[in-house]
Amino acid sequence: MxxxxxxxxxxxxxxxxxxxxxxxxxxxxxxxxxxxxxxxxxxxxxxxxxxxxxxxxxxxxxxxxxxxxxxxxxxxxxxxxxxxxxxxxxxxxxxxxxxxxxxxxxxxxxxxxxxxxxxxxxxxxxxxxxxxxxxxxxxxxWQNVEVKMPLKDAKSTLQEILQKQKNALPVYHLLETKGFAHNATFVIEVQTALGSATGEGSSKQKAEQKAAHNLLELIKETE
Known part of the structure; x- marks a missing residue:
């Protein structure tokens, strides 16, 4: 069996x-x-x-x-x-x-x-x-399992990096709200001295986390 x-x-x-x-x-x-x-x-x-x-x-x-x-x-x-x-x-x-x-x-x-x-x-x-x-x-x-930085601490991780480099804190802007009110998708941009990135989510908080995560990935690629 x-x-x-x-x-x-x-x-x-x-x-x-x-x-x-x-x-x-x-x-x-x-x-x-x-x-x-x-x-x-x-x-x-x-x-x-x-x-x-x-x-x-x-x-x-x-x-x-x-x-x-x-x-x-x-x-x-x-x-x-x-x-x-x-x-x-x-x-x-x-x-x-x-x-x-x-x-x-x-x-x-x-x-x-x-x-x-x-x-x-x-x-x-x-x-x-x-x-x-x-x-x-x-x-x-587990050889091919992708390592993903947990989204839940992406914002705090980004903030820590900026503070260590004595840069200004990140600024988050709402760029767009897509869909209907009961099922909306938010598009957020994060701007920092190290660059900017966007993220989408079913709430503003999730979109901010995604934007921070995406920027961290960009920063990692340029290191």
């Missing part, structure tokens, strides 16, 4: 029970020997295994980065969206066991469920093959 999934993973389990449990979402409310039987404990373990594997990779790959930048790279590589993309690459959606209610609300497509299941699968591989193998597995699987 799970042969195709194991082929997608590029790994064949010695004990397939680990993989089977990794695919059981908590909404199933399954029990075995009187205990809850789902993938949440594996998810917990997989999160820690992934975190250490990625930390080891970026520590050795980016030898000139200081702690703050290493932390940002790490956050980007273990973010929910990155995990969900990996899960889709493995095509795990049809194999996840979940309640009818969860499935009817689009559970198989939810980034959160896909990401959690991917972490559980990593834990299953760790238990089946050991730490050294799963670290290599993770680092190979």
């Amino acid at each position: 799970l042969d195709k999934l194991q082929k997608n993973l590029g790994y064949t389990f010695k004990n397939e029970e680990y993989l089977a449990r990794a695919l059981i979402h908590s909404s199933c409310d399954m029990k075995k020997d009187g205990r809850v039987y789902d993938n949440e404990r594996l998810e917990f373990l997989g999160d820690r295994v992934l975190g250490l594997a990625i930390a080891d990779q970026i520590f050795n790959e980016y030898k000139e980065d200081r702690e703050g930048m290493l932390a940002k790279r790490h956050t980007s590589l273990v973010r929910k969206e990155a995990l969900a993309d990996i899960a889709r690459k493995w095509n795990i959606e049809p194999y996840i066991l979940m309640s009818d209610g969860e499935e009817q609300t689009g559970g198989r497509e939810k980034d959160s469920i896909l990401a959690d299941t991917a972490e559980a699968i990593l834990a299953a591989i760790y238990l089946d093959a050991g730490f050294e193998f799963v670290v290599k597995f993770i680092q190979t699987q």
Whole structure:
């Protein structure tokens, strides 16, 4: 039953029970020997295994980065969206066991469920093959994951850069509001001594963050 999934993973389990449990979402409310039987404990373990594997990779790959930048790279590589993309690459959606209610609300497509299941699968591989193998597995699987600076702190990061260089703080201007009031898209421009950039978002705050993020990317390209 799970042969195709194991082929997608590029790994064949010695004990397939680990993989089977990794695919059981908590909404199933399954029990075995009187205990809850789902993938949440594996998810917990997989999160820690992934975190250490990625930390080891970026520590050795980016030898000139200081702690703050290493932390940002790490956050980007273990973010929910990155995990969900990996899960889709493995095509795990049809194999996840979940309640009818969860499935009817689009559970198989939810980034959160896909990401959690991917972490559980990593834990299953760790238990089946050991730490050294799963670290290599993770680092190979994550080779093409794009490092994205988290948008949530793009504005503060930009401000810190400007302050360190004793430049004026960034100025944000609303350039355009597109669409209808209940579904508007805002276009914001950020202007600084280091250049300018625009960003779009469903709110002014999101558009400002996107503009700051885009300017940071431009600054990084010119360094």
